Amino acid sequence: xxxxxxxxxxxxxFISDIHLGTKDCKADYLYHCLSQLRCDTLFLVGxxxxxxxxxxxxxxxxxxxxxFNKFVELAQSGTRVVYIPGNHxxxxxxxxxxxxxxxELFEEYHHxxxxxxxxxxxxxxxxxSAVRAAPLLTWTGxxxxxxxxxxxxxxxxxxxxxxxxxxxxSTFIKSKVSKxxxxxxxxxxxxxxxxxxxxxxxxVCGHIHQPDLCETEQGIYANCGDWIENCTxxxxxxxxxxxxxxxxxxxxAISQYRTQVSSMDDLNEAA
Numbered sequence: 001x002x003x004x005x006x007x008x009x010x011x012x013x014f015i016s017d018i019h020l021g022t023k024d025c026k027a028d029y030l031y032h033c034l035s036q037l038r039c040d041t042l043f044l045v046g047x048x049x050x051x052x053x054x055x056x057x058x059x060x061x062x063x064x065x066x067x068f069n070k071f072v073e074l075a076q077s078g079t080r081v082v083y084i085p086g087n088h089x090x091x092x093x094x095x096x097x098x099x100x101x102x103x104e105l106f107e108e109y110h111h112x113x114x115x116x117x118x119x120x121x122x123x124x125x126x127x128x129s130a131v132r133a134a135p136l137l138t139w140t141g142x143x144x145x146x147x148x149x150x151x152x153x154x155x156x157x158x159x160x161x162x163x164x165x166x167x168x169x170s171t172f173i174k175s176k177v178s179k180x181x182x183x184x185x186x187x188x189x190x191x192x193x194x195x196x197x198x199x200x201x202x203x204v205c206g207h208i209h210q211p212d213l214c215e216t217e218q219g220i221y222a223n224c225g226d227w228i229e230n231c232t233x234x235x236x237x238x239x240x241x242x243x244x245x246x247x248x249x250x251x252x253a254i255s256q257y258r259t260q261v262s263s264m265d266d267l268n269e270a271a
Contacts, residue, residue, distance in 0.1 A: 009038045011114055012236035016045035016123065016206025017226035019088065020064045021054040024149050024228045027063040029166070033233065033247045034070055042079055043109065044071065045206045045224050046086025046123025053088070075102035082109055086123035086207060110200075115240025117201040117220060120194070124207030124223075130190035131183060148174070152229060166248045168229040174210075184210050192218040204234060213244040 019025045049068070053059065075081040081103045085092040096105050109121040156166060174180045187208050195203035195218075202220025211225025211232035222242055225232030231247045 009238070010235045011039065011238050011240070012041045012043060012111070013037065013039040014043040014045055014121070014204050014222070014224050014234040014236075015227070016086070016224035017047045017209055017228060018044075018067075019047055019050040019053070019226075019228055020068060021050040021059055022228070023059065024153060025050075025064065026166075026227045026231050027061075027067045029231050029247060029251075030227050031063070031067045031070055032251070033231075034067075034074070037235075039079060039235070042071075042074060042081045043111075043121055043204070044081065044083045044103075045121060045204065046084050046125070047088040047206065047226075048083065048086075049092075050088045051091055071103065072101045080104070082106060082121075084109055084121060084123055087125035111204070113236055113240040113242070114238065117240065118199070119202050119204050119220065119222070120198060120200040121204045124187070124191060124205035127187055127190040127194065127205075127207075130193075131186040149228065165251070166231070171229050184208060184212075188212070188221050188223075189218075192216060192221055195219055211244055211246070213242060 015030070018027070018030060020027065048071075071081060083092070083103050083105050084107065085105070092105065093107060096107050098105055107122075111119045111121050113119060152168060159166065187210075191203045191205050195201075200219065202215075202222065204222045204224065206224045206226065208223065209226040209229055210223055211230050212221060212223040213234065214221050220242070222234050222244075224234050225244075233245050233247065235243050235245055237243065
């Protein structure tokens with residue numbers, strides 16, 4: 001169900017947790033992604049603009065402005081764009097069921113795939129109450145996460161300096177921390193339980209910056225991931241199959257392919 005390369009026309013694309021307005025947002029990566037892919041419907045599953053961060057400090061570089069305009073451009077050129085606000089852009093929830101620049105706003109969305117699966121599309125902050133830790137642990141976790149993102153920025157700059165592709169140090173560290181994995185498991189269970197109780201076959205969400213796509217006894221769990229650490233998106237193929245795409249791996253595969261083609265051209269010219 002997971003792929004490293006998939007360039008095609010999709011029925012639906014699901015993206016969440018971009019956090020425009022923060023230093024960790026990989027706006028350039030996502031802009032390149034959206035310029036390469038096509039879909040009938042683009043779902044923006046919350047925390048697209050980080051209003052919390054913008055209230056603390058204004059940060060809106062050209063790359064963020066360019067990506068924001070890309071969403072509007074897609075909406076006005078035939079792609080249906082559905083925006084489901086999250087907790088970091090919760091102020092936008094005051095305008096639900098309105099169309100702003102052809103972008104449709106919903107609190108949650110009921111999506112029927114071409115495989116006839118009913119999916120609840122929701123950001124996922126509503127599940128916090130089911131998985132929340134003690135206040136001190138929550139505060140400590142937030143501080144540690146901010147520190148992980150700082151390390152990730154520094155490490156990414158070093159890799160770029162040495163010509164290495166992007167790789168998420170913070171995601172790797174989280175995968176080794178048992179408490180983080182326990183939280184992710186509880187969140188998955190809460191999301192699946194909510195979807196099942198509402199009569200859905202599964203859930204598409206974001207919020208925890210942990211991409212995942214799996215089919216369990218309780219239903220389909222699809223987490224979009226994020227564009228802070230992982231640079232991932234969920235896609236629905238024309239036949240209704242769901243796939244998790246890691247865009248940095250796609251970029252790397254494209255780069256390798258172009259290098260191989262260039263080498264072949266050089267050999268042909270030399271011959």
